[in-house]
Amino acid sequence: MKKLIYIIGCLALLSSGMLTSCKKGFDTLNTDPNSTQNALPQQLLAPALVNTMSANLSRNRSFNNELMQITVDMNDAEGKVFRYDFRSSWSDYLYTQWYLNITNFKELYKTASDSLTRNRSYQGISLICQSWVYSLLTDTYGDMPYSQAIMGKDSAIYHPVFDRQKDIYLDMFKQLDSANSLLSKNDAIPAGSDPVYNGDVAKWRKFGNSLYLRLLLRISGKAEVADLCKAKIKDIVETSAAQYPIMTNTGESAILRWTGVGPYTSPLLGVREQDFRSPAIASFFIDHLAAWNDPRIDIPTYGSNGYNRWAIIPYSGMFVGVPSGYSPGTGVPKKTYFNSYVAGNTAPSLMNDPMTGMIMNYPELCFILAECASKGWISGNAATYYNNGVLYSIQQWVPKFTDVNTYLTAADMQWSDAVSLDDKMEKIHIQKYYALFLTDLQQWIEYRRTGHPILPKGAGLKNDGVMPARMPYPVFVQSTNPANYKDVISKQGPDLISTQVWWQKP
Structure with a gap:
């Protein structure tokens, strides 16, 4: 399996223009008896999930948590993330790891489409995971290689174009619709191959549609796609709810639970005490x-x-x-x-802790629905969605907790329909902030989308005290894919942390 993952990873780097020298020896790779052409779908899912989650959790701790005032890496040196100051080298790790594992998920789809190993559930799971990781890529960096990405092996495309973020999102929506259809066939998969839902295909389908709502809401503020997003949200939640099942309890949260056995060991254990x-x-x-x-x-x-x-x-x-953000000295x-x-x-x-492998949890979905109801896009009761979000956010960690009304009243955080939409958004998003604890970069991404929760600004902040809007592209992209790099910069804007991505721009 180590050799398998290495080969897949090399192909990912090839197609993204990262390691052009890997082109040499392709004939050998393509006939290797241990290569992915001989792998079974059930051999590919778990490694891709574990590797993706390891990267997510690593940068959640060192990057997201510093920006979003969970932790403070106390030091007066330059390049401190909590002061909105980080070097371009921060960009390399996630970019590389995410593309490596998109390659793995694509290989899963290809293998599950083979006439001898065809399995529509694995196909659907692959499309969900690809959309999940691509959304992380584009929300972190902006326009990205998408339509031509991971095509080095089959199409000899080693210098992929950068697709517009809008086009990436619209295609991810198509992929998630396809996943929903494929998973509705309920082809069985072995429990041991699935460290998230133990082979429960119905839960994967619910996660995929819940992820769909996350992504629809993310770009709903753009006028050019606002009506499309609002209509599809209403379609999933109400009009066609039977065809688009979504998560309904914490037991359906998408969490890779670290068992401490074999490959399912938390990457945080690799950090020195x-x-x-x-x-x-x-x-x-x-x-x-x-x-x-x-x-x-x-x-x-x-x-x-x-x-x-x-x-x-x-x-x-x-x-x-x-x-956070205090002045040096x-x-x-x-x-x-x-x-x-x-x-x-x-x-x-x-x-x-086995619960740190957060992909998307049910409380996040509750807060998504609370926001949509507050804006009048769905007919559900915003207060109910909000209360459920708080209840299950705590219950996800403290199962015996039940009295959410007493908790909210004592905290002066109870829902009120009388306040402004902005006040409702602040209330939703400060609670959502805690629900998103340990979930990759979602707190940072949601803050960039909404400006909530309102974070205090320390006197020592760089970047003019403005939350960084993106990570720059890795330096190696400039040298390995120079023409397309120059093209994307000319369209998106300077390759700086202050340049907003498409869905952030007015």
């Missing part, structure tokens, strides 16, 4: 939870061992954070932090 404890928790993240007496950090809710569900170590008996002391894992110790840590 002292490095995991090093970042302080930001004031914004911890102050709300403390003020709300939130069960996820309320010590008694975890059990008699005295630990809280998110394994947060208090400071002098209190949950106290560090202001101000000497802010480190306070609360996330506990690390120590072998043989029963103390909890997110490093080995």
Whole structure:
């Protein structure tokens, strides 16, 4: 399998113009008895999911959490993400890993389409996963190789064009419609091949349609596609609900649960213990939870061992954070932090928590529906969707939690139909912010879309105090695909963190 994944990865790099030298020796690769042409679909899904999630969780910790004021990597050096200051080298890892694994998911589709191994469920799952990863790529970088990506092997396209983000989104919608149709056939897949739903095809279908709603909402603010998005949201949720099943409970959340056995080991365990404890928790993240007496950090809710569900170590008996974006040289002391894992110790840590493999959870869907109902796009009750989002966001981590009304009243976070839409959006998105904890870069992406929740601005922020709008393209793209790189920059704008992607632009 290591050889298999290496070959697939080499093909991904080839088609994206990353390693042009890999073209040499293609005949040998194409006749290798261990190559993907002889793999079965059930051999391809799990490695692609694990590798994608490992990349997502790594950058969730070091990039998303710093930008979105969950943690503060306290240091006065240049290039600190929490100060909106990061080097272009940050771009390489996700770009490379995501394209590597899109290649794996495409190979899954191809293998599942073969007459001898045809399986429509694997085909549908592949299309969902491709759309999931492509959405991460385009939301992170902007216009991307899409229509000509991963075509080095079959079409000898080693310098793919960059498709417009709008066109990428519209094609992803087609792929998700196709996935819904394929999964409706309910072809069986082995439970052992699927680390997310253990072979439950119906749950994959619900995840695909829930992802569809996430992506429709993401671009719904663009006038040129607004009507299309609103109509399709209503179609999925109401008009054709029977044909578009969506998630209905936390048991249907898309989570790759790390078992600690074999390949299903959290990548966070690869972080040194002292490095995991090093970042302080930001004031914004911890102050709300403390003020709300939130069960996820309320010590008694975890059990008699005295630990809280998110394994947060208090400071002098209190949950106290560090202001993000503080000016260098101000000497802010480190306070609360996330506990690390120590072998043989029963103390909890997110490093080995099975729940950290978040792809998309049911509470996020509830908040999507709450926003759509608040805007009048669907007829459901916004308050109900909002309350359910809060309830299941907490229940995802603290299963015994039930009294959401008491919680919201005590926190002064109860729903009100009387306030402005902007106030409703702030309420939805501050709760959604916690529901998206550990979910790749979704907090950052949603903040860029909505401006919510409102984050405090420290005096030490770079980039004129404006949240970075994207990652620049990796430096190697400029040298391996220069003509198309120049073309995309001329159309999208300067290759800077301040250049907005299509769906952000007015």
